[in-house]
Amino acid sequence: MASDPSVRSAATSPRFARGGKDTFFSYKNDEMHAEGVPLVTIAAQVGTPFYCYSAGALRAAWQEFADGIKGMRANVCYAMKANSNLAVVRLFGELGAGSDIVSVGELQRALAAGIPAGRIVYSGVGKKPSELMAALQAGVGQINVESTAELETLNAVAGQLGVRADITIRVNPDVDAGTHEKITTGRKENKFGIDIDLARDAFALAGRLPHLRVRGVAMHLGSQIDSLEPYRGAIGRVRELIAQLRTDGHSIERFDIGGGLGIVYSDERPPSVAEFLHMVDKETSGLGCELTFEPGRRLVGEAGVLVGEVILVKPGVPKTFVIVDAAMNDLIRPTLYEAWHEIQPVRQRPHAATIRCDIVGPICESGDFLAQDRDLPPLAAGDLIVVRSAGAYGAVMASTYNSRPLAPEVMVDGTRFAVVRPRPTIEEMLSAERFPPWMESAKS
Numbered sequence: 001m002a003s004d005p006s007v008r009s010a011a012t013s014p015r016f017a018r019g020g021k022d023t024f025f026s027y028k029n030d031e032m033h034a035e036g037v038p039l040v041t042i043a044a045q046v047g048t049p050f051y052c053y054s055a056g057a058l059r060a061a062w063q064e065f066a067d068g069i070k071g072m073r074a075n076v077c078y079a080m081k082a083n084s085n086l087a088v089v090r091l092f093g094e095l096g097a098g099s100d101i102v103s104v105g106e107l108q109r110a111l112a113a114g115i116p117a118g119r120i121v122y123s124g125v126g127k128k129p130s131e132l133m134a135a136l137q138a139g140v141g142q143i144n145v146e147s148t149a150e151l152e153t154l155n156a157v158a159g160q161l162g163v164r165a166d167i168t169i170r171v172n173p174d175v176d177a178g179t180h181e182k183i184t185t186g187r188k189e190n191k192f193g194i195d196i197d198l199a200r201d202a203f204a205l206a207g208r209l210p211h212l213r214v215r216g217v218a219m220h221l222g223s224q225i226d227s228l229e230p231y232r233g234a235i236g237r238v239r240e241l242i243a244q245l246r247t248d249g250h251s252i253e254r255f256d257i258g259g260g261l262g263i264v265y266s267d268e269r270p271p272s273v274a275e276f277l278h279m280v281d282k283e284t285s286g287l288g289c290e291l292t293f294e295p296g297r298r299l300v301g302e303a304g305v306l307v308g309e310v311i312l313v314k315p316g317v318p319k320t321f322v323i324v325d326a327a328m329n330d331l332i333r334p335t336l337y338e339a340w341h342e343i344q345p346v347r348q349r350p351h352a353a354t355i356r357c358d359i360v361g362p363i364c365e366s367g368d369f370l371a372q373d374r375d376l377p378p379l380a381a382g383d384l385i386v387v388r389s390a391g392a393y394g395a396v397m398a399s400t401y402n403s404r405p406l407a408p409e410v411m412v413d414g415t416r417f418a419v420v421r422p423r424p425t426i427e428e429m430l431s432a433e434r435f436p437p438w439m440e441s442a443k444s
């Protein structure tokens with residue numbers, strides 16, 4: 001099994017312990033703030049658990065891409081599956097982002113957030129005819145096709161609508177992104193893309209289909225990639241492919257690099273966005289392709305936290321369990337990917353001795369933990385904790401398991417904050433369900 005670079009057994013993360021470069025979530029008078037707002041203020045108003053996003057951090061992350069592509073023929077489509085809250089998507093849209101979507105639900109979200117259809121790229125390994133039709137009707141700018149079967153289906157759907165679909169073909173360059181096995185996508189044994197060795201045949205087929213317009217090649221290697229090498233290797237392979245395709249008579253104008261750039265959960269040292277973009281610029285020089293980048297995690301991950309409250313503390317041997325009201329249904333990454341998230345108390349006690357503990361939720365599953373074997377200052381019922389780097393693949397992967405309402409989402413901007421998705425009431429949750437008409441109780 002490939003090891004997740006965010007898995008750590010050690011107790012404290014150097015970056016957050018040092019205070020790091022982070023100015024968007026930091027202690028002031030020993031109270032953790034999101035920008036200018038104390039997290040306790042939000043907790044008092046919204047209740048716990050809740051997600052909190054810093055608009056300043058989102059803008060800063062975007063700006064690194066905006067600066068880095070200056071002088072390049074490139075565009076950035078935010079991969080909204082990382083965090084599809086409408087306010088987050090709109091914030092990026094207002095800054096000039098397009099969207100990388102993977103479903104019709106995300107298509108509607110992108111449009112509702114004000115993303116122009118022409119700036120939407122539609123990715124995904126299994127798009128249904130009805131979904132392709134919805135995308136073409138909306139006028140999405142590009143569909144990234146991942147199989148020959150999809151080429152045929154899309155051609156048929158576009159024919160019915162009397163349009164020609166602008167496509168790229170996503171190839172699988174067979175490189176190991178060196179990330180967790182559940183989030184690597186660019187190896188031969190993964191389901192994504194068309195095997196690069198079969199790509200010429202797929203392009204030949206696409207070239208014969210009258211309702212498709214082949215614009216280029218796409219790839220996406222995986223997620224939480226903390227080295228430039230997988231990208232460099234894959235770009236080299238795709239360059240060779242592009243040369244062959246041009247010899248075969250295809251005009252290849254676009255190269256979609258995908259997303260995947262990693263963030264800091266603990267002590268990772270992912271490349272800077274500037275380094276990444278510079279490398280891509282260099283490796284694609286002379287290729288004559290317009291580039292698309294599809295960052296998800298890198299734009300939102302460090303810009304969000306999950307805040308929970310301690311319900312009770314259960315001392316034990318050899319460790320103590322701190323039971324909090326945030327759980328695996330709110331943030332499943334530790335359970336699903338063995339991911340490591342920094343946990344900090346909202347009220348800091350700099351000189352307190354630490355105890356070794358597991359921070360766990362109240363759900364009836366042994367896998368329900370947020371962190372294990374951490375050294376934290378003693379916590380008591382009612383204390384707030386913050387789970388860092390939770391802005392990506394957090395709220396979007398939440399469920400209502402154990403009939404727990406989805407945690408609300410809050411956006412902070414300077415000294416302002418707003419609830420951008422409220423917590424549903426239990427009544428709202430129940431009202432979505434129905435009794436079958438044959439049940440006795442339904443007649444009353």
Ligand SMILES: *Cc1c(COP(=O)(O)O)cnc(C)c1O
Pocket residue numbers: 079081082100102123124220222223224258259260261294295296297298
């Ligand atoms: C998930 C995904 C992304 C974003 O990945 P991150 O690791 O969040 O940057 C980009 N492109 C495609 C096709 C994806 O499936």
